[in-house]
Amino acid sequence: MTAGISRWAAWTAKGVAIGGDPPERTPGPIAAWAEAPPLSKIHPRARRPHPQAKALVQLASVVLGERRLEGLALTLGSASGSAGPDREFAAELKKKGPGFGGPSLFVYTLPSAPLGEIAVAFGVRGPLTTVSAGAASALTAVATAIDDVDSGRAPAVLCGGFEWGTASDFVALFLIEPMGPITITGDTGYGETPEGARGDVLDLIAAVASGRPFSLTSADRLGFWAQVRSEGDLQ
Amino acid sequence: MPVAITGYGIVSAHGPGLEPLAEALRAGKTGVRPVTAFPVEGLCSNLAAQAPVTTGADRALGLLQLAAEEALGWRDWAPSKRRAVLLGSTKGSLPRVLEQGESDPFAHLTAWLAERSRARGPVRAIGCACASSTAAIGAALHLIESGRCDEAVVAGVEALHPFVYSGFHALKAMSPRPAAPFDAHRQGLSMGEGAAVLVLESAGSAAANRRKPLGWIEGFGAASDANDQTAPHPEGEGLLRACQAALKSAQLEVGGLGRYHAHGTATVQNDAMEAAMCQRLFGPNGIALCATKGSIGHTLGAAGVLDLLGCLASLNARELWPVVGLEEPDPKLAVAAVTAIRSDPHPRALLATAGFGGINAALVLRRSDP
Numbered sequence: 001m002t003a004g005i006s007r008w009a010a011w012t013a014k015g016v017a018i019g020g021d022p023p024e025r026t027p028g029p030i031a032a033w034a035e036a037p038p039l040s041k042i043h044p045r046a047r048r049p050h051p052q053a054k055a056l057v058q059l060a061s062v063v064l065g066e067r068r069l070e071g072l073a074l075t076l077g078s079a080s081g082s083a084g085p086d087r088e089f090a091a092e093l094k095k096k097g098p099g100f101g102g103p104s105l106f107v108y109t110l111p112s113a114p115l116g117e118i119a120v121a122f123g124v125r126g127p128l129t130t131v132s133a134g135a136a137s138a139l140t141a142v143a144t145a146i147d148d149v150d151s152g153r154a155p156a157v158l159c160g161g162f163e164w165g166t167a168s169d170f171v172a173l174f175l176i177e178p179m180g181p182i183t184i185t186g187d188t189g190y191g192e193t194p195e196g197a198r199g200d201v202l203d204l205i206a207a208v209a210s211g212r213p214f215s216l217t218s219a220d221r222l223g224f225w226a227q228v229r230s231e232g233d234l235q
Numbered sequence: 236m237p238v239a240i241t242g243y244g245i246v247s248a249h250g251p252g253l254e255p256l257a258e259a260l261r262a263g264k265t266g267v268r269p270v271t272a273f274p275v276e277g278l279c280s281n282l283a284a285q286a287p288v289t290t291g292a293d294r295a296l297g298l299l300q301l302a303a304e305e306a307l308g309w310r311d312w313a314p315s316k317r318r319a320v321l322l323g324s325t326k327g328s329l330p331r332v333l334e335q336g337e338s339d340p341f342a343h344l345t346a347w348l349a350e351r352s353r354a355r356g357p358v359r360a361i362g363c364a365c366a367s368s369t370a371a372i373g374a375a376l377h378l379i380e381s382g383r384c385d386e387a388v389v390a391g392v393e394a395l396h397p398f399v400y401s402g403f404h405a406l407k408a409m410s411p412r413p414a415a416p417f418d419a420h421r422q423g424l425s426m427g428e429g430a431a432v433l434v435l436e437s438a439g440s441a442a443a444n445r446r447k448p449l450g451w452i453e454g455f456g457a458a459s460d461a462n463d464q465t466a467p468h469p470e471g472e473g474l475l476r477a478c479q480a481a482l483k484s485a486q487l488e489v490g491g492l493g494r495y496h497a498h499g500t501a502t503v504q505n506d507a508m509e510a511a512m513c514q515r516l517f518g519p520n521g522i523a524l525c526a527t528k529g530s531i532g533h534t535l536g537a538a539g540v541l542d543l544l545g546c547l548a549s550l551n552a553r554e555l556w557p558v559v560g561l562e563e564p565d566p567k568l569a570v571a572a573v574t575a576i577r578s579d580p581h582p583r584a585l586l587a588t589a590g591f592g593g594i595n596a597a598l599v600l601r602r603s604d605p
Contacts, residue, residue: 047464074459079338079339079342080338080339081338081339081340081341081362083332083337083338083339083340086329086332086333086398087332087333089398089402090333090398093397093398093401097277098274098275098277098278098397098400098401098404099277099278099401099404100405101401101402101404101405102405103402103405103406103407103465106401106402106405106406107406107464107465107591109326109398109402110325110362110364110590110591110592111325111362112362112363112364112590112591112592112594113464113591113592115592115594116364116459116464116591116592116593116594117464117592119459119460119461119592119593120461120462120463120464120593122461123461124459124461125458125459125460125461125473125476126457126458126459127363127370127457127458127459127594127596128363128457128459128592128593128594129361129362129363129370129374129457130361130362130363131359131360131361131362132339132341132342132345132359132360132361132362133342133345133358133359133360134339134342134346137359140359144374147377147381147383151377151381153377163338165338166338188357188358188359189316189355189356189357189358190320190346190349190354190355190356190357190358191314191316191349191355192355220342222342222343222346223346223349223350223358224342224345224346224358224359
């Protein structure tokens, strides 16, 4: 089985890019998205999701479109995970007292909560996993998703990463399927980082969009690294 | 392909080591006591299964280090690109986020374990809510079975924190008395804390190094409910598919199992969901059901590895141990919950975990000797 990327989208402080070059990087929270699909249309069962989870559901809706893939898995990487909702819930406890935290906010203080929201919205019944490997988290998620499709463990994986409440927030999602039009391989490790161009999932979008072979490596100061490569004809 | 557990370490509400935990489970003893770590006045419970150990300010790191020394201290560890580290936790070192302004509560824990075990292969933390460390075991299994790694160090860790305690109070999920899984009068879960570290390696590697396994992991499966963020699917749809996937990967039918080791949080919804799932998976005759959270509390992301060690201890003793806290089995739950010690010849168990977001993961375990 050969895994490939079939669709992708990213949302940064400069806006949303779907299936093309990523938006320019700018520090700050993700931008407003005027054309964002309304939650009532794509997630009628939503019950006041945290804005982080809402953003992931909205971007997932444009990557998945009308497709509902049997056994689809979700694998997303994040270093900040639920740090944003964590700080909000802690502030709520500090303001109101330890007995008066809001249950609907507490639910989103898990890094995996946005994945659960996507699963409920789109009926995703495969495994849901968040991975954390410092600055290499998102590319680690892509590399493991490639491996899961290559090995037949998952028929398809919606993967990528998100950071929320950081200096430079983003959401980047990729749909990995067998025999996708852009074939890729990946690996992860710890310690000495392999040779090759450094980059993250936003660079991966640019690399894929370029149509040329690439090798991208994300590395973290603590030693985590992840690498995604494509060596074939991308046309 | 079975994977051997050749190293293990644990810290639970019964202290460091597997032996105190096994003794407590066998005796039906609970480690759930009044919380001393932080104030709990005004909350719906004042109980938790605190680990009776002293650590530094970074409680999660301290618990992990205690478990890791037991699991890893007996071997020399040369650096290896074919050794992985997978860590499962929901909140990691939460004070780093809330008090020190950092964003990532997991990276330093995972990196510490990678340095301690000199792993140079895949190293990452896995977040799957309360199925996190079970999913970490599943990821390790894949890395070994696929040939990418020879061995993997898998950890689960969770420290008690007032933030999480308040959160479960807000959800009205905690019991004012020690958790009583599958009991007619159960009122919710008891929070717990602890850490466990496993060394997993292929059967060939274990044999070549003449290491006697504590037990074997024969299968793994995971699936989502796609139902609700907090409430499990009422019929256990996702857990059923996770259990079926675990059995399939172990190439086993339900008749090959001797027991079901339940997630057993003692919330009304969870236990009802698991009972419904057991009906669907095992049929009207059911199967012996065990659970450990009445003894060690709910250790959230660490629950999978802690439950695994408790389950293997009873498998190796060739006994079924009682569900701690269960006094009056709920007649509405048609499960064969174990209420007293009895001998049991079956070598295999199916172990289940379930978490918020509808995340489910299951393992097939086999005792050390056939």
